[in-house]
Amino acid sequence: MSYSKGLFSDKTLEDILQTSRRNNQRSGVTGVLLYADGSIIQALEGPKETVVALYETILQDPRHWHISTVLSRPIRQRTFSEWSMGFQAVSTIEIEDIRNLIITQRGRQSAIMYSDNVVLGLLQLFYASHFRNAPS
Ligand SMILES: Cc1cc2nc3c(=O)[nH]c(=O)nc-3n(C[C@H](O)[C@H](O)[C@H](O)COP(=O)(O)O)c2cc1C
Numbered sequence: 791m792s793y794s795k796g797l798f799s800d801k802t803l804e805d806i807l808q809t810s811r812r813n814n815q816r817s818g819v820t821g822v823l824l825y826a827d828g829s830i831i832q833a834l835e836g837p838k839e840t841v842v843a844l845y846e847t848i849l850q851d852p853r854h855w856h857i858s859t860v861l862s863r864p865i866r867q868r869t870f871s872e873w874s875m876g877f878q879a880v881s882t883i884e885i886e887d888i889r890n891l892i893i894t895q896r897g898r899q900s901a902i903m904y905s906d907n908v909v910l911g912l913l914q915l916f917y918a919s920h921f922r923n924a925p926s
Pocket residue numbers: 792806809810811813814830832834844847848849850851853854875
């Protein structure tokens with residue numbers, strides 16, 4: 791999770807995605823990047839050493855800051871096996887909701903910690919919380 795330095799232009803975003811897809815395909819990393827108005831949430835999956843090395847590189851990237859690790863853990867199965875780096879533009883409200891869900895859920899022995907599909911679990915929680923809050 792991080793914040794862009796200023797808003798990403800379409801060109802910057804395209805550059806990041808293009809480089810990511812090229813490199814990740816080569817190194818066997820898959821994942822997804824969500825972006826909304828300067829907030830970024832990215833999921834990376836792959837061999838541990840590869841992901842750790844890539845994360846170190848991303849940490850040094852001057853295009854973003856206030857970078858934090860939300861969740862880091864072994865998985866049995868990839869969620870984004872088809873995507874060298876999927877991309878979804880989301881609304882600020884959606885990204886804030888996802889961020890808050892991740893923060894409230896981490897460390898808890900909730901279903902999500904046992905799910906192989908972290909983001910699907912998050913999205914399920916996200917939709918469930920919206921459903922609960924929806925006016926009837
Ligand atoms: C939010 C964000 C996410 C990134 N994700 C990736 C990624 O998944 N894979 C990748 O290779 N580079 C990613 N980058 C770019 C790296 O920081 C770095 O610029 C790039 O790996 C350098 O690749 P190159 O040596 O082939 O030019 C990301 C950068 C940012 C700002």
